[in-house]
Amino acid sequence: MPDNPEIQRGGAFPHDPYSTNFHSHGLNVSPEGLLDNPFRHMLPGSTHDVVIKLPDDHACGTFWYHPHKHGSIAMPFFGGMYGLLIVTRCSDGLESVPEVAAAKEHVMILGSIRTDQSGDVPLYNEDATEFSDGDAGLWSSYTDGLLFMTNNGLTDQTLFMRPGEVQRWRLLNAAAGLNKLVSLEGHSLHLLANDGLTLKKMKTLEVEEPFVLGAGNRLDVLIQAGELGVYLLQVADPIGIKLSASATGIDPDTRRSRVGGDFPSPDYPVTLATVIVSEEEMSMSLPSGDLPESDGLPSMETMLNTEPAEIRNVGFESCGGEQTDENRLPSCGWYYEEYDTDYWGGIDFENLLMMRNEDDQGEDNPDDDLAMPQINYTTEGLFARSEPMFEMAAGSIEEWTVYNYTFSDHPFHIHTNAFLLTEVNGTELEIPQWHDTVVVPAATGVRGGGNINDATPGSITFKTYFNPEYSGEILMHCHIITHEDIGMM
Numbered sequence: 035m036p037d038n039p040e041i042q043r044g045g046a047f048p049h050d051p052y053s054t055n056f057h058s059h060g061l062n063v064s065p066e067g068l069l070d071n072p073f074r075h076m077l078p079g080s081t082h083d084v085v086i087k088l089p090d091d092h093a094c095g096t097f098w099y100h101p102h103k104h105g106s107i108a109m110p111f112f113g114g115m116y117g118l119l120i121v122t123r124c125s126d127g128l129e130s131v132p133e134v135a136a137a138k139e140h141v142m143i144l145g146s147i148r149t150d151q152s153g154d155v156p157l158y159n160e161d162a163t164e165f166s167d168g169d170a171g172l173w174s175s176y177t178d179g180l181l182f183m184t185n186n187g188l189t190d191q192t193l194f195m196r197p198g199e200v201q202r203w204r205l206l207n208a209a210a211g212l213n214k215l216v217s218l219e220g221h222s223l224h225l226l227a228n229d230g231l232t233l234k235k236m237k238t239l240e241v242e243e244p245f246v247l248g249a250g251n252r253l254d255v256l257i258q259a260g261e262l263g264v265y266l267l268q269v270a271d272p273i274g275i276k277l278s279a280s281a282t283g284i285d286p287d288t289r290r291s292r293v294g295g296d297f298p299s300p301d302y303p304v305t306l307a308t309v310i311v312s313e314e315e316m317s318m319s320l321p322s323g324d325l326p327e328s329d330g331l332p333s334m335e336t337m338l339n340t341e342p343a344e345i346r347n348v349g350f351e352s353c354g355g356e357q358t359d360e361n362r363l364p365s366c367g368w369y370y371e372e373y374d375t376d377y378w379g380g381i382d383f384e385n386l387l388m389m390r391n392e393d394d395q396g397e398d399n400p401d402d403d404l405a406m407p408q409i410n411y412t413t414e415g416l417f418a419r420s421e422p423m424f425e426m427a428a429g430s431i432e433e434w435t436v437y438n439y440t441f442s443d444h445p446f447h448i449h450t451n452a453f454l455l456t457e458v459n460g461t462e463l464e465i466p467q468w469h470d471t472v473v474v475p476a477a478t479g480v481r482g483g484g485n486i487n488d489a490t491p492g493s494i495t496f497k498t499y500f501n502p503e504y505s506g507e508i509l510m511h512c513h514i515i516t517h518e519d520i521g522m523m
């Protein structure tokens with residue numbers, strides 16, 4: 035990588051664009067030292083070891099890696115700097131299921147490569163005075179650029195299957211922000227694992243029903259080929275159709291899944307692969323009954339039957355916009371007064387994306403000034419390493435709810451320990467499921483751009499176990515990387 039630009043608009047502006055480090059997304063290992071440590075700063079031209087020894091009882095499954103140097107994550111994502119980490123050889127993993135073991139395997143890394151017209155990944159706009167993709171905006175160099183929805187780096191893939199054949203596909207949505215609604219013409223998706231962690235039972239979607247693969251999500255899925263023919267694996271338009279946030283069938287209502295205002299969007303539907311079913315029929319079958327539980331995690335019974343040591347609430351919030359009597363945001367505490375334009379790279383206060391501690395009730399602000407927030411919070415939600423949002427006890431089980439007080443989806447990701455998703459929008463899942471990333475549905479009930487205070491926030495609820503072997507500083511953030519880089523962490 036070239037040297038970093040001399041002038042660094044540090045702080046909460048993207049910075050150190052050519053520095054990097056290594057995050058092993060989904061691995062249950064230490065967040066410190068040479069392991070899954072997102073606080074390392076690897077300068078251009080330098081060499082560093084990353085040494086990760088997996089414990090013997092680590093879950094087998096589909097994990098991945100990508101850079102995680104705060105302030106410089108989005109650009110390498112646009113250029114495709116990531117890959118899969120597949121953990122195998124568990125004696126009682128999915129491979130011990132005969133129908134899975136017999137299936138031919140394909141890996142599909144679904145990227146979203148963004149370039150300028152000449153095919154280069156340009157630097158963000160160093161002279162930006164806004165966070166937008168407009169002329170004066172941070173991402174203006176991408177506004178008229180190109181977007182390639184890739185599958186293993188290519189925009190066109192051909193796969194061959196025989197009628198009746200069962201294949202196992204490992205899908206990764208490696209986009210910097212786009213959620214992908216994936217479906218295969220004429221076929222059902224038979225879901226085995228989310229984020230590398232096995233479902234209690236295989237779940238079969240309706241024929242052509244799309245699966246919502248949030249940014250950062252992985253899906254292990256079985257496909258059984260139908261009759262002779264040609265079928266497209268596609269990504270559908272995420273706007274205006276009813277979306278399920280997970281493999282649960284819970285429908286969080288029609289909403290915007292796409293991130294508003296970010297870059298040009300693709301022409302949907304986008305084809306990820308062409309599947310040609312040809313030659314003689316094969317006799318293969320799909321699994322039935324319970325799947326083996328993933329290693330390295332407490333049992334579902336332990337998770338569900340243990341009284342949580344703490345109950346915590348987190349909020350994705352967008353603080354800013356034009357304030358009126360009706361829609362003064364409850365968030366934003368000190369930003370109006372103490373916003374440091376320099377820290378934000380010279381950009382005036384307009385709209386911040388953040389994660390906030392929802393258990394901080396704050397104090398009413400008696401000031402009637404519309405430019406002031408309704409409530410002053412004691413802690414604020416922008417990423418500051420010196421001010422952790424929570425301190426959890428190693429070895430404890432906690433219950434968290436993450437709310438979305440914005441009008442677009444944000445995928446929640448937490449490092450080090452996976453979590454057991456139990457509710458989406460307050461509705462219990464029929465069978466809880468393990469994840470390390472879940473899309474928190476957008477707020478609904480009023481139209482986008484309306485008063486967020488009148489909307490119903492989207493939410494996810496989960497239980498999580500803090501494995502005492504891997505204590506340390508643990509990051510959580512929105513997996514829309516352009517949000518994370520400016521503070522939604």
Ligand SMILES: [Cu+2]
Nearest residue numbers: 444512514517
């Ligand atoms: Cu976000």
